[in-house]
Amino acid sequence: MSKIGIGKSVLVILVIGFFVNIFQLIHSKFLNNLPSLWIIAPLILISAILSFLFLSKVLFYLKSVRFAIALLLVITVSVIIGTFIVQDQPAQFYREKLGLFSSVIFFFSMDSLYKSWWFNSFLLILSLSLTICTVTRKKLSWRELGFYMTHLGIVVILIGALIGDIFGLKGFIDFHIGERKGEVNLLEKGFKTPKTKSLGFDVELSNFSLEEYVPEYRLLLWKFSEKTNKFGAILSLKPEDRRKVKISDKTSFYIKDYYPDFYFASKIVKGEEDKLNPLLRLLINGKEEIILGKNRKSYFSPDGEFAIHFNWDMDENFERGISFKTQEWKNIVEITVNGKTYKEEVKKGDVIEKEGYILRFVDFLPHFIYDTEKKEAYSLSSEPKNPALRVEIESKKGETQRVWIFGKVSGFEKVSLFGGSLEIKYSFEEGSLGAKKHIFLYGSSNTLKIFDEKGSRIEKFNTPYTLSLDSKSVTIEEIFKNADVVQQYATKSNNPLNPAILLRIEGTGNSEHLLLANNPEPIYLEDGRLALTFERKMEEIKDYKSRLKFIENGSLVKEVEIEVNKPFKYKGFVFYQSNYDPKDLTYSGIEVVKDPGLGFVWFGFIMLSLGIIHSFFIKGRLIKLTTEE
Amino acid sequence: MISIIFGRMPILFKLSLISYGISFFVYLLYFLKRKLIPKFLPTIIFLISFLLNFSLFISTWISYGHPPIRTLYETLIFFSLTVAFLYILMEFLTKLRFIGIFASAFSFFALFYSLFKADIDKINLPAALQSFWFIPHVIIYFIAYSALFISFVTAILYLIFPEVKELPDNHWLEQKYLDFDKFTYKIIQFGFVCLTLGLLIGGVWAKEAWGDYWGWDPKENWSLITWLIYLIYLHLRFVKGWRGKKAAYFAILGFLAVIMTYLGVNILPTAESSLHTYQ
Numbered sequence: 001m002s003k004i005g006i007g008k009s010v011l012v013i014l015v016i017g018f019f020v021n022i023f024q025l026i027h028s029k030f031l032n033n034l035p036s037l038w039i040i041a042p043l044i045l046i047s048a049i050l051s052f053l054f055l056s057k058v059l060f061y062l063k064s065v066r067f068a069i070a071l072l073l074v075i076t077v078s079v080i081i082g083t084f085i086v087q088d089q090p091a092q093f094y095r096e097k098l099g100l101f102s103s104v105i106f107f108f109s110m111d112s113l114y115k116s117w118w119f120n121s122f123l124l125i126l127s128l129s130l131t132i133c134t135v136t137r138k139k140l141s142w143r144e145l146g147f148y149m150t151h152l153g154i155v156v157i158l159i160g161a162l163i164g165d166i167f168g169l170k171g172f173i174d175f176h177i178g179e180r181k182g183e184v185n186l187l188e189k190g191f192k193t194p195k196t197k198s199l200g201f202d203v204e205l206s207n208f209s210l211e212e213y214v215p216e217y218r219l220l221l222w223k224f225s226e227k228t229n230k231f232g233a234i235l236s237l238k239p240e241d242r243r244k245v246k247i248s249d250k251t252s253f254y255i256k257d258y259y260p261d262f263y264f265a266s267k268i269v270k271g272e273e274d275k276l277n278p279l280l281r282l283l284i285n286g287k288e289e290i291i292l293g294k295n296r297k298s299y300f301s302p303d304g305e306f307a308i309h310f311n312w313d314m315d316e317n318f319e320r321g322i323s324f325k326t327q328e329w330k331n332i333v334e335i336t337v338n339g340k341t342y343k344e345e346v347k348k349g350d351v352i353e354k355e356g357y358i359l360r361f362v363d364f365l366p367h368f369i370y371d372t373e374k375k376e377a378y379s380l381s382s383e384p385k386n387p388a389l390r391v392e393i394e395s396k397k398g399e400t401q402r403v404w405i406f407g408k409v410s411g412f413e414k415v416s417l418f419g420g421s422l423e424i425k426y427s428f429e430e431g432s433l434g435a436k437k438h439i440f441l442y443g444s445s446n447t448l449k450i451f452d453e454k455g456s457r458i459e460k461f462n463t464p465y466t467l468s469l470d471s472k473s474v475t476i477e478e479i480f481k482n483a484d485v486v487q488q489y490a491t492k493s494n495n496p497l498n499p500a501i502l503l504r505i506e507g508t509g510n511s512e513h514l515l516l517a518n519n520p521e522p523i524y525l526e527d528g529r530l531a532l533t534f535e536r537k538m539e540e541i542k543d544y545k546s547r548l549k550f551i552e553n554g555s556l557v558k559e560v561e562i563e564v565n566k567p568f569k570y571k572g573f574v575f576y577q578s579n580y581d582p583k584d585l586t587y588s589g590i591e592v593v594k595d596p597g598l599g600f601v602w603f604g605f606i607m608l609s610l611g612i613i614h615s616f617f618i619k620g621r622l623i624k625l626t627t628e629e
Numbered sequence: 630m631i632s633i634i635f636g637r638m639p640i641l642f643k644l645s646l647i648s649y650g651i652s653f654f655v656y657l658l659y660f661l662k663r664k665l666i667p668k669f670l671p672t673i674i675f676l677i678s679f680l681l682n683f684s685l686f687i688s689t690w691i692s693y694g695h696p697p698i699r700t701l702y703e704t705l706i707f708f709s710l711t712v713a714f715l716y717i718l719m720e721f722l723t724k725l726r727f728i729g730i731f732a733s734a735f736s737f738f739a740l741f742y743s744l745f746k747a748d749i750d751k752i753n754l755p756a757a758l759q760s761f762w763f764i765p766h767v768i769i770y771f772i773a774y775s776a777l778f779i780s781f782v783t784a785i786l787y788l789i790f791p792e793v794k795e796l797p798d799n800h801w802l803e804q805k806y807l808d809f810d811k812f813t814y815k816i817i818q819f820g821f822v823c824l825t826l827g828l829l830i831g832g833v834w835a836k837e838a839w840g841d842y843w844g845w846d847p848k849e850n851w852s853l854i855t856w857l858i859y860l861i862y863l864h865l866r867f868v869k870g871w872r873g874k875k876a877a878y879f880a881i882l883g884f885l886a887v888i889m890t891y892l893g894v895n896i897l898p899t900a901e902s903s904l905h906t907y908q
Contacts, residue, residue, distance in 0.1 A: 006868070065867050072864070076857040083847045083854075083897060114845040161843075170840065190844075213753045220749075221633075235637050236750040247633065540753045564756035565838050576840045593840040601842060605829045616822045 004061065009070030012061070016125070017074070017118035024109055024117035040117070062125075062132040071129060075122050082113040088189045112189065127158045149611025153604045160600025169594040171197060172578070177586040180204040180551065184592045199573060199592070206559070207547035208588040210580060213540040217499045217517050219255055221245070222531040231531060239501050239534075247530060251507035257489070262500035262516065265490035266291060271482035278312035279483040280443060283464075283475040291485055306437040306469050312444070312481070329384055330429035331364065331407070333391075337422050346389070356396040357422055363390035368406065377404065384408075387428040393417055439467060443479040489514065501534050544580045546588040562590075572596075634744055641685035642706075642740070648678035649709070649737035656729040660801060672720060675733055679713040682736070686710055695754045698767040702748045704891075707767075709739035711775040719779065724803055725812075731782045762834035766827060770852075773823030774887050777859075780816040781884035783809045784877040791873065810873055813880050814866065821859045828856055847897050851890040858883040 020043065027039040051058045061067045085105065086093070094102035094111055109116035130151045137147070171184025172192050182202045186195040221235035235245065239258040246252040268279060268291070279293040290299050292310040300307045335342045337355040344352055348364040365379040368388035377388070387407040394400045395418055406412040407428025414425040440451035448461040459465055467474045489502060499517040504510070505525070513523055515534035522531040545563040549556055550570050560568045567576040572594050579589035595601075635643065652674040659666040686706060689697040697703040716732035719725065787809035794807050831852070832842035843849060862879040865871040 065864055069861055069864050069868065072857055072861050076854055076861070079850050079854050079857070082845070083850045083894075087845070218750060233749050234633060245633070246636070537750065541756060542753065543756045543759065565760040567837065567840070574840065576838075578840075591840045598836075601832075605832065609826060609829055612822050612825045616818055 004064055004066055006066045006070045006073070009061070009064070009067040010074060012067075013071055013074045013122065013125070017122060020121045021107075021109060021116070021118040025107070059132060059136075062129045063136050065133075068126075068129050068133065071122060071126055075119075075126065078113065078119055078122070081110065085110055085113070087114070088112050088191070115189065123158055127155050130155045146611045146614030146616075149607045150615060151611075153607030153609075153611055155604075156600050156607060157604030160597035160602075160604055163597030163600060164595040165597075167596045169197060169573075169592070171592040173203070173590040173592060175205040175208075175546070175588045175590055176584075177205055177208050177588075180549075187591075199571075201557075201571065202551040203575070203590075204549040204551060205546055205588055205590075206549050208545070208580070208586060210544045210585055211542045213542045215496065215539070216537045217496060217534065218537055219501060219503070219515075219532060219534050221247070222522070222533065224529050224531075239499065247525065248507075251505065251525065253503060253505045253525075253532065255501050256504040256512065257502040259489060259491035259498075259500045259502075260494050261492040261497045263490060263492055263498070265488045267486045267488045268478070268480065268483050269486050270480060271484060273481060275482045276312065277480075277482045277484060278310070278443060279478075279480040279485070280310045280441065280476065281478040282308065283477050285472050286475070293483075293485065301472070304436060305471065306439060306474075308439050308441065308474065310441045310443065312442065329366075329387070331361075331387070331389055332427045332429060333359075333389070333405075334425040334427070335359065335422070336425075357418075358394045359424070360392040360394075361389055362392050364388070365390075368404070384428065389426055391424060393422065393424070395422075437469065439474075441476070443481075445481060448476065448479065499534075499536075503532065503534070541580075544577065544588075546577055546590065548575060548590075634747075637749075638744065638747065639685065639688070641681055641688060645678060645681040645685055645709075646737065646740045646744075648674065648681050649713075649733055649740060652678050653730065653733040653737050656726070656733055660727060660730065663801070671726065671729055671733075672717075675713065675729060676717060678733070678736065679710070679717060682706070682710045682713060682740075693751050696764055696767075698764070698771075699754070699758060700748050700752060701892075701895075702743050702746045704767070704771070705739045705743035705746065708771055708774065708891075709736035709743075711768075711771040712736055712739070712778055715772065715775040715779065723812075727786075727802055728779060728782055732779070735778060757838055760834055760838060762830055762837070766830045766834055769823050769827040769830065773820050773827055774891065776816050776820035776823065777884050777887050780813045780820060780880055783813040783816065784880035784884075787813060787877045788874065810876065813877065817859060817862060817880060817883075821856075821863060824852075824856050824859060828852055848890065848894045851886065851894055855883060855886040855890050858886050 023039055023043050027034070027036055031039060089111065091102075091106070091111070094105050098105065105111050109118065113119055134148060134151045134155075137144070169184075170187040172187055173181055173184050175181070180202050181204075182200075183196045183198045186193050186197055188195075217239055219237040219239065219241075220233045221237075222231040223234045224231050237243070237245070237255060239255060239260075242255060244252050244254040266289070268281060271277060277294060279291060282290040282292065282299070284290060284301075290308075292299060292308070297311065298307055298309045331346050333344055333346055335344065335352075335354050335357075337357060340355070342354050346352065346361045348361060350361045352359045352361075365377060365388045366384040366386075367380040368377060368386045369380045370377050377390075380386075384407075386409065388404050389407070390402070390404055392400055392402045399418065401417045403415050403417065403424075404412075405415050405424060405426040407426050413427065414423065416423050437453060442449040442451075443461070446461060448459045448465060450457055450459060450467070452467075461476070461479060464478075465476045467476070489500070496517075501515050503513045503515055503523070505513070505523075515521070515523070515532075517534055517536055520533045520535040522533045524531050543563055545561050547559065547561050548568070550558040550560075558570065562568045562575055562577045564577050567574050569575075574593045574595075576591040576593065577588070578591040581587040581589075652671060655666060655674050656671040659671050686697065689703070689706075698707050712732055713736050716728060720729060790807060790809060792807070793810065796802060796804055796807055831849070835844065835849075836842040858879060862876060862883060865876050865879060
C-alpha cells in the first residue's frame with residue numbers, strides 16, 4: 001500500500017472536523033433543548049458504521065505515523081488559535097471586539113474551542129490512533145516497553161478526562177462564617193451558574209482566617225516617565241540600609257537613621273555652671289516624666305489633687321519661701337459704707353466691724369441649693385459650684401438684716417442694705433492655683449527645699465527624692481542649675497508601630513528630612529523628575545484557611561482546616577480553598593470537585609512518565625534512524 | 630539612569646554579568662584566533678561565571694526565605710544559571726566548545742535583560758505558590774528550556790553545516806564527527822523528557838491548588854503547544870524526507886514556542902484571565 005501523505009491526512013482530518021462542527025451547529029441552533037448526547041450518539045453511530053464499511057482503510061490511516069503527525073499538527077494549530085481568542089465570553093463580547101468576523105468565530109465554535117465537538121473529536125481520533133498503533137505493533141519486548149507505556153498512557157489520560165467530564169462535578173460554595181450548606185452551585189466552563197446539586201451531607205464554615213506577611217517599610221525612589229505620564233519606582237531601600245545613592249553628579253542621598261516607633265523625645269542638655277537656667281525633672285508614678293523650668297514653673301495634676309512649683313534658690317535665703325501660704329478658695333467681700341470701700345477676705349464664722357456695722361458671716365455653702373419644702377438651704381456637694389455666703393449685718397441702731405450673697409450668680413453677688421447705706425459685694429476666688437495641695441520646691445546645687453502643708457524642710461539631694469502624696473508618688477529625679485530641653489527624634493521600641501526615617505540629601509545644599517511611613521509625603525528631586533517616599537510595602541496575603549465541619553443527620557462527623565494547596569476529600573468530594581474577599585473577611589470561596597476519572601488520569605501520568613524515561617534511557621536502540629517500512 | 634539601574638543590583642549580579650560577558654569574548658576569540666587563548670581558559674572563566682551566578686541565586690534564596698524562581702526577573706537569573714549548568718555538563722561530555730560562544734552569550738543577555746526587569750523589592754510568595762510542587766515544576770522546566778536552547782543552536786548550526794562527515798584531527802570544531810542533526814535529536818530527547826515531566830507535575834500541582842489538572846489556560850496551552858511541536862519533531866524521524874532540514878526547522882520552531890511560553894503569554898490578549906502571568 002502506498003503511504004498517505006501528511007498533507008492529505010491533514011485534509012481528511014479537517015473535513016472530519018468540519019462535519020462534526022456542522023452537527024454541533026445543528027444541535028445548538030435547532031435542537032438545543034435536547035441533551036447533546038442525543039446528537040452525539042447518532043454521530044458516533046454513523047462514524048462507526050462508516051468505519052466498518054471502510055474498515056481496512058480506516059485502520060490503515062489510524063495505524064499510520066504520518067496520519068498521527070498530521071493529527072498532532074492540526075491539534076497544535078487548534079490550540080494555538082484558541083490562545084489568541086479569549087474563550088467562553090458572552091456573545092456580545094465577540095461582536096463588539098470583532099464585528100462581522102465574530103460570525104466566523106461562532107460558526108467554528110471557536111468561542112469555546114477546547115470544548116467544541118470538533119476539537120474533542122480530534123482527541124477521540126487521536127485516542128483511536130494511539131490504541132490501534134499500539135495494538136498492531138508486532139514487537140513485544142522489554143525494549144518496546146517505553147513505547148507501550150507512553151502511547152497507552154496518553155489514551156488512559158484521555159479516557160480519565162472523558163470520565164471526569166461526563167460523570168464528574170465541579171461546584172462552588174460562597175460561604176460566610178457560621179453558614180451551613182448542603183448543596184453546591186455548579187460551575188460550567190469555569191463560571192458559576194445558578195444550578196445547584198445536593199451533596200448528600202452538610203458542610204459548615206466554622207471559621208475563616210487570613211494571614212498577612214509582616215508589614216515592611218521601604219524608602220522608594222521614583223522616576224517620572226514621559227511615556228506613561230506616571231512615576232515608576234526604580235529603587236527600594238530597606239530602612240536599615242545606609243548606602244549612599246548617587247542620582248546625579250552632584251546629588252546623592254542616604255538614610256541617616258531609622259526609628260521604628262518614632263516620637264519626639266525631650267532630652268535635657270546640661271550647660272555651663274556659670275549660667276543660670278534651672279531645670280527640674282520629675283517622675284509621676286514612675287512613668288510620666290515632667291520637666292519644670294523657666295518656661296514652665298508649675299505642674300498641676302489633672303485630678304486637681306496637687307500642684308508642684310519649682311524655682312531656683314539663688315541666694316540661699318530660706319525665708320523667701322515661707323512668706324507664702326497655701327491658697328484655697330477665697331471669699332472676697334467688698335463692703336462699701338459712707339463712700340468707703342473695704343476689701344476683706346472672709347470665712348464662715350468671721351465677724352468684722354466696719355464703720356459701725358457689724359458683719360457676721362454665719363454660713364458658707366459651696367454648692368448652695370434651697371429646699372422649698374423644708375424651707376432651708378443646704379450644700380448639694382463640696383464643689384464650689386454655687387458658692388454662697390450668709391451674712392448677718394447689724395447696724396449701729398441695732399437693726400439686723402440677713403442675706404445670702406452668691407459668688408457665681410450674676411445679679412446676686414451684690415446686695416444693698418439699710419436703704420443703700422451699706423453695699424456688700426461678694427466675689428468668689430477659686431484660687432489662682434487650682435489644686436488641693438501645693439508643694440513648693442526650691443532647688444540648689446545639692447539641696448532641695450520643700451514647702452508644703454507640713455511645713456518646710458531642707459533635704460540633701462543627690463539621689464532621686466520621693467514626695468509621697470495620698471494617691472501618687474512623685475519622684476524628683478534631677479535638678480539642674482543650667483540646662484535646656486531639646487526635642488529629639490527617638491524611638492520607643494523596635495516594633496514598627498510608627499516607622500520614620502531621617503533622610504539626608506547631599507548636593508549643592510544639604511538637607512535632612514524626617515519621613516513618616518504613616519503619613520507619606522513625597523520629596524521631589526531633580527526638578528520633579530525624581531521623588532522619594534518612605535512607605536509601607538504593599539499588603540501581601542500569606543495564607544488563608546477555612547475551618548469546615550462535615551455534618552450528617554445533624555451530628556458532626558469531621559472537622560478539618562483547609563487552605564490553598566491543602567484540600568480535603570469527603571465522600572468523594574474534594575473541597576478546595578479557592579478565594580477570599582478582601583472587603584468581607586467572613587467570606588470564603590470554596591470549590592468542590594468530584595472526579596471519578598482521576599484515578600485513570602494519575603495512572604496515565606505515571607505510565608507516561610515511566611515510559612518516557614524508559615525511551616530516553618534506551619539510548620538510541622529504541623529509536624530507529626531508518627524510516628518506517 | 631543606567632548607573633542607578635546597574636548600581637542598585639546586588640554585587641554578585643554585577644560580577645556574574647561582567648564575568649559572562651568576558652567569557653563570551655574569550656570563547657569568541659578562542660575560535661577566531663586559536664593561538665591567542667589557552668585551551669582551558671574559556672571554560673575556566675565560564676565556570677567562574679556559573680559559580681558567581683549560582684552564588685547570586687543562593688544568596689537571594691536565603692535573603693528572600695523562598696526560592697527566587699517566580700517573577701520574570703528571578704526566572705531570568707535562574708534561566709541563565711541552568712543554561713550555564715547544562716552547557717558545562719555538555720562541554721565536559723562532548724567537548725563541543727563551539728557552543729560555548731552561544732551559551733555564554735545567552736547567559737549574558739538573560740542577565741542583561743533582567744537589569745531592566747528587576748524587581749525593585751522582594752515579593753513574598755502568595756498562597757497559591759506555597760506548595761511542594763512549586764520547586765520541582767519550575768526547575769524541571771528551566772532545565773528543559775536550557776536543553777532546548779542548546780538544541781536550537783545546534784539546529785541552526787545544522788542548517789549551516791548540513792553534511793554528516795568525519796573531521797580531520799585538528800579541526801576547529803574539536804570533534805571527530807560532524808553530525809549536528811543527530812546531536813540536536815539527542816538533546817531534544819533529553820529536553821522532551823524534562824518537558825513531559827514538567828507538564829505532568831504541573832497537572833498534579835494544578836489539581837491540588839485549583840481543583841483541576843488542566844484548565845486550558847494560555848500558559849498551559851503554550852506549554853502544551855511546545856510539547857506537541859517537539860513530539861511532532863520526534864515522530865518526524867520516522868518519516869522519509871522529514872529528517873535533516875525539515876526536522877531542524879521544527880527544532881527551531883519548538884524553541885520559538887518555548888520563548889512564547891516563557892515570555893509571550895504575558896502579551897497575549899487572553900493573558901488577563903490567566904493564573905500564570907508575571908506581575
